[in-house]
Amino acid sequence: MNLTLMHCVEKKLSEDQMIDSARLAILENPENASKNSNEVENLEMAIEVSKKWSNGRTLRVRFMGGLPFVHEKVKQYANQWSQFANIKFSFGNDPDAEIRISFKQDGHWSYIGTDNLSIPKNEATMNFEGFNESTRESEFSRVVMHEFGHCIGISHEQSSPAANIPWDVKAVYKYYEDRGWSKPVVDHNVLAKHPAEGFAFTPHDPQSIMQYPVPNELTIGNYEIGWNTKLSDTDKRFIGQMYPLGRRSPQSDDAAYLKPDVAAAAMNSDSHSSHLDTH
Template sequence: MWAKNNPSKLWTPGQTLRIAFLNGTEEFKTATIAAANNWLPHINLKFDFVEGIEGDIRILSREGEFSSSIGTDALLKIDEQTMTLWPHSPIHARYFAANVMHEFGHMLGAEHEQTNPTANIPWDKPAFYKQHGLTAQPEEDDAQASATRQRLHDWYLDRAAPSESIYSEYDRKSIMHYVIHQSWTEGGFQNFLNLVLSEKDKAFMAKAYPCPV
């Protein structure tokens, strides 16, 4: 797991975060709280889930999107949601819970694991680009293709600089790791959806939000 080497993005250990639901069914809220609380045994923070718009974190239930501000960047958003979660039916409960834990990982300051400074994914970039509708030649991009290429580099290809990061060893089991398809890589590398917090996830956050001695 890793985070940008910027302490201001981390919350203050011991802090209680008010987490407001802007909308959503009771089933959605209950499932969200249950999944998010998996982080609590490993961090010196408390979550106070409330209704309405007054919260450090504001969750919007909306189809088709999972996203979150990184750490205290949430405080920069005044009149909008800081996290968006895609409600799912109970038959997809494990998938929904995994995505909630992932987005709460971002809320705690973590970035995507496949861009960890020590990640060693053997990308087949031409194949990766092709499967996302791009060529291997960025100079051929129109504006939409250029934006897509930048997003793919941000999410997958560009590893963080060690000097600008705080990180643990690359962890293929991290809840912050995206699925990697075998056809995107060389040598048969692939990574499946992780459904639970890994041991390294827990250890990293325990150091980021330590309990008092």
């Protein structure tokens, strides 16, 4: 049995891409560097690098197809993040856009934060499957804000070190297997938690836009989380601390363009960053 599942898949880079991506992340925002070193020489060091954009950043967004009506809905809900954070989106047709949105691939997904810089310019960094003029408003709000949360550097809420969801692991694997997900994809997107050290997080927020729904039948006891369709109060506070309003970092750009050193490094990484890890 293969049932439809329209949950987000948090995209992972291949190991070959991770070192280049970590170097680009530090060029974009030196605060991303590991507390142990500003250099990235191997995979272990790359894993320790954060993925936050410079504060005050304007990210260019380009649509790779899609209907004008849908474009306006994406803009509407993506820009809700900018009400609470010092990060903005400039929608247009710039060939060097950091964020590139497709509507033709399977599922809803996005790369995380500065990982977007290591994806070749002719490839999408975000995807919305099936969006059209008949899509429900709640679906636009739920999916767009979730995926744009990823692109500005936020992971899934169920992956928070503070999350203690009483998963029935066997039932979880069966549920997602029936919907076409492999065990590694389930582990990465549903069950695995980030280590607390070096990871910014809040107490677990069941109302977060970044939280998956949790059906009661996938947990032990009487525990469930419904579909979240708006930013929670904790989402707003957290993103405001991540990108404080009224303050620009020395690395942020006054125009909606990559700094020359980041742009050059991103171009150099394209030749060997063309494979996506889709498990």
